[in-house]
Amino acid sequence: METSAEALWPRVKSMPHLLGQRPSYFHTKKESIVIAFKLRSKMDDFNRHVRELLSWKRGVRRSVATPAAHDRFERVQVSGDVLRYQGNSGDVGCYVGCYVASQPLPKYNNYFEVLITDSGVRGSIAVGVVPYDYNLSQQLGWVSCSAAFHADDGKLYSGRGVGQQVAPKCHSGDRIGCGSREDSTGQDPQKAASLFFTRNGKEIGSVVIALALDSLHPAVGMHSIGEEVQLDLLAEWGLEDEDSLMVVDNHEDDWARLHDMKVSGSVLEYAGKGKSIMDVGLAQAKQPLSTRSHYFEVEIVNPGEKCYIAVGVARKDYPKQRHPGWNRGSVAYHADDGKIFYGSGVGHPFGPRCYKGDIMGCGIMFPRDFRLDSEGECDNDGKENLEGCKGKVRQLKGAILYYTDSDEEEEEEEECGESQHQSKKVVVFFSRNGKIIGKKESWIPLGGFFPTIGMLSLEEKVKVDFRPLSG
Structure with missing residues (x-):
């Protein structure tokens, strides 16, 4: 110029x-x-x-x-508190990327967290602790002197290639934490460290590693294209959640039996192991369905790992380790496959599968002259109910129920001998998001049909409403 x-x-x-x-x-x-x-x-x-x-x-x-001058990392791009997997053109997907913080975990309850902002192709993200001179080409937890939780399979690894299942897989938006606490076994903290791991604010597992606590450094491992996390080395653990302090278990009296289930207000949460069909969690209401209260609903708050959630009715002495519908004296709609189960482990196509946010309902159409031993005269004070409503109409959240003469023509049940020990036949119906999806005629057990909910995979959680039609 x-x-x-x-x-x-x-x-x-x-x-x-x-x-x-x-x-x-x-x-x-x-x-x-x-x-x-x-x-x-x-x-x-x-x-x-x-x-x-x-x-x-x-x-x-x-x-x-820029990270601290002494932080160590390889095949990882560090931008402030954000870590991204970044191998060379021939390395990507072949070699582990690893980040090791410069400062070790201080003693007793020190804690850090990692937020998965992008799980990448495989979500092969590991969060844990290692010595400062750890081999950066080795995934955390697979070799000695390291311990880590792996997001891709929900397992906890401690110095070996075989992990322990402690939680479901993690995805984008999940938070993984690792911290140290005083060892309750009385081991010398100069020779062993007690570690715990969390997922989305809940403790999921712990391990003792044979290294002094002051020699263990926060670390993150990544192993597939697109993986990205946000690191918080100053996260805190052990503070009470204000929301949890306000929870009142005011619905516990509604339940007669709770097996491997936790109740918090109107919310039920699975508390079993979730490893086999014998790990069913069962919740059964204290009162049976009646002409005064003939319908209840369950909203899926968290489908968990497999959404093995069953909603239905069962006899009072139903086995606690069997999903509703699998054994005699029960009928249930299963969320994971959309099938109805009626006294058998083999289900039949019935309705759509259910997912997070879906509302599953179950009710009974009682015959006109039906009465339980514990029930008084049928209430008919102008409020609509389903007893004896041949030719009448019932509104249920946009769906209409008819109990007409055609309901009497349902096929007879295969177990004809049951009729000698049962009172009367009723029609059990199911709904999904306020619309009736089907019904099943069944002999009602002596004592009535009790609302029953089953769960079978980790972190499943539902919200129960025993009177959704009131008001």
Whole structure:
């Protein structure tokens, strides 16, 4: 670019106001050229100061975003608190990327967390602790002197390639934590460290590692394209959640039996192992369905790992380790496959599968003259109910129920001998999100049909409403 005085003259001539001059004041071309050089010199000084200021600001940002000088990492891009898997063109997907913090975990209950912002192709993310000189090409937990939770399979690894299942797989948005606490076994903290791991704020497992606590450093391992996490080395653990302090277990009296189930208000949560069909969690209501309370609903708050959630009715002495519908004296709609089970482990196609947020309902259409031993005269004070409603209509959240003569024509049950020990036949119906999806005629056991809910995989959680039609 031309920067001579001759080249600057046309620009200065057109902008004399920059020097506080008027065009008429320029007597000669030579004077104007001198003025132009002075202007150029002032602008150069100003631009130099601006560049210095911007360079200083960029340096400040780099010093904040750059990890501590002694942090170790390989095949990992570090941008502030964000870690991304980044191998070379021939390495990506073949070698582990590993990050090791410069500072070890201090004693007793120190804690850090990792938020999975992108699980990448396989979600092969490991969170744990290792010595500072750990081999950065080895996944955490697979070799001695390391312990870690792996997001891709929900297992806890401690110095070997075989892990212990402690939680479901993790995905984008999940938080994984690792911390240390005082060892309750009385081992010397200079020789062994007690570690615990969390998933989304809940403790999922613990392990004792044969290394001094002050030699273990927070670490993150990654092993597939696109993986990205946000690291929080100052996370806190052990503080009470304000919401949890406000929970009142005011619905516990509604349940007669709770096997491998936890109740918190109207919420039921599976508390079993979830490893085999013998690990069923069962919740059975204290009162049977009746003409006064003939219908209940269950909202899926968390489908857990497999959504093995069953909603239905069962006899009072139903086996606690069997899903509703699997044994005689029960009928149930299963969320995982959309099938109905009626006294057998073999289900029949019935309705759609159910997922998080879906509401599963179950009720009974009672015959006109039905009465349980514990039930008084049927209530008919103007409030609609389903007893004896042949030819009548019932509104249920946008769905209409008819109990007409056609209901009497349901096929007879295979176990005809049951009728000798049962009272009467009723029609059990099921709904999904307020719409009736089907019904099943069944002999009602002596004592009635009790609302029963079964679960069978980790972290399943539902919200129960025994009177959704009231009000």
